[in-house]
Amino acid sequence: MNTPRDPEDRDDLRHAEYLLGVLDADARTAIEREVERDPQAAAQVARWQRHLLPLAEDVAPVAPPDYVWARVRAALGFTGFEPRTTPAPHRPSLWQDAALWRWFAIGASAVAAACIVLLVVQPRAPSVPPATPVAYVTARIQQDNGLPGWTATLDTAHARLVLVPAAPNAIPAGRVPELWLIPPGGKPIAVGVFDVDKPTTLTLHPSLLAHVRANALLAVSIEPPGGSPTGQPTGPVIGKGSLDGS
Amino acid sequence: MTATPPVDPRQLVDLLRAVAHGDQSAFADLYRHTSSKLFGICLRMLHERGEAEDVLQDVYVSVWKRAAGFDPSRAAAMTWLITLTRNRAIDRLRRHRERPLDDAAIDELADDQPTPALDAESSQQRQRLERCMDALEPKQKSAVRAAFFTGATYNELAERCGVPLATMKSWIRRSLIRLRNCLEQ
Numbered sequence: 001m002n003t004p005r006d007p008e009d010r011d012d013l014r015h016a017e018y019l020l021g022v023l024d025a026d027a028r029t030a031i032e033r034e035v036e037r038d039p040q041a042a043a044q045v046a047r048w049q050r051h052l053l054p055l056a057e058d059v060a061p062v063a064p065p066d067y068v069w070a071r072v073r074a075a076l077g078f079t080g081f082e083p084r085t086t087p088a089p090h091r092p093s094l095w096q097d098a099a100l101w102r103w104f105a106i107g108a109s110a111v112a113a114a115c116i117v118l119l120v121v122q123p124r125a126p127s128v129p130p131a132t133p134v135a136y137v138t139a140r141i142q143q144d145n146g147l148p149g150w151t152a153t154l155d156t157a158h159a160r161l162v163l164v165p166a167a168p169n170a171i172p173a174g175r176v177p178e179l180w181l182i183p184p185g186g187k188p189i190a191v192g193v194f195d196v197d198k199p200t201t202l203t204l205h206p207s208l209l210a211h212v213r214a215n216a217l218l219a220v221s222i223e224p225p226g227g228s229p230t231g232q233p234t235g236p237v238i239g240k241g242s243l244d245g246s
Numbered sequence: 247m248t249a250t251p252p253v254d255p256r257q258l259v260d261l262l263r264a265v266a267h268g269d270q271s272a273f274a275d276l277y278r279h280t281s282s283k284l285f286g287i288c289l290r291m292l293h294e295r296g297e298a299e300d301v302l303q304d305v306y307v308s309v310w311k312r313a314a315g316f317d318p319s320r321a322a323a324m325t326w327l328i329t330l331t332r333n334r335a336i337d338r339l340r341r342h343r344e345r346p347l348d349d350a351a352i353d354e355l356a357d358d359q360p361t362p363a364l365d366a367e368s369s370q371q372r373q374r375l376e377r378c379m380d381a382l383e384p385k386q387k388s389a390v391r392a393a394f395f396t397g398a399t400y401n402e403l404a405e406r407c408g409v410p411l412a413t414m415k416s417w418i419r420r421s422l423i424r425l426r427n428c429l430e431q
Contacts, residue, residue, distance in 0.1 A: 009423075016422040020390070021332065021397040025340040046320055049329060051429050054372035055394050056328050059290050061282035068285075068299050069277055072306040078270060 019048040141241040149239040159204040182217040193227045258323035266313035284331045291335040291397045336397040378428035386421045
């Protein structure tokens, strides 16, 4: 038994093959054109869709990374904050959205002056009491070449800091960048080492939070793997920025 | 954005209609409810996370632009979304893989998973399809599954199974006709 001779049957098979996915690019394009102009062909493809698509139930769902959603929104030119949606059991926190930070960083680099930003997290749903407003403080870390290296965003309520690379210079092999908080008139306090070219989330020690204020500085030095062995910067400082935006 | 399990099919229809009217918040809900399933499909077909992410992005951009073309009398919302996803994934495969498969790609194809035990959560349509597929010869059943889940062409499937192209075509076509007869009786 082979290809049926009856032309109608052969047509039907082509539609089935299309739906199954075995046709090459040219044959697929031909069917797609046919479906657009011929309702009967469209109906046949729809019939095979009903027949074969239940197979897709066998595929286990896999949560995509958060940044895909941010990329979809960016590709469609949606700006501003995400509209509030109907109550969902696991509304993602703004914080977890690495891509949002990336976009945010781009925006922050573009606006040289406005580096302290207060975001107020929207309440999750009308039935939930409004969340406590959370202060996010953003600082741009400038390199010697005048380009922003990273954008640091502190979430004081959750004692976290996200560093998002903007246009960081390469650093020597076998070395890592380390972030420091320098209180006015004080010594640098180690915040942590981070990835030079990937968003990094650092947890802030509670004692460090006490020093987060508008006239504190952030600085990045180059250190051995694991960070400075002395508790103070040992390598050259490659970038700095102030929490007040200057 | 964190995904949540699928919702009532009627709710998906409402969401798609709202999306067709430019409702961004409905779009976010739709993504929340459907992206895990669609990403699972992308991964299964493309095997490569970066490519799967690109295709998923592409799919939702198309959903936003083409939601008005969704006709609930023709297909369920999830069916429409899955078809769009499969088409995008297959387009991607054709662009990148219309050349002889290397060993790694053949291994990937060979990785097609066996039929999981169908449970109470499987739809009636899925159970019915399985009964019809069980009537096929095992080799043919597995060729149909491999075709559906990998998006491979006849050529690639023939290569994978080590059979002549004509044999593979005959297996699949015969299976499709038998499935149709079984499902439409």
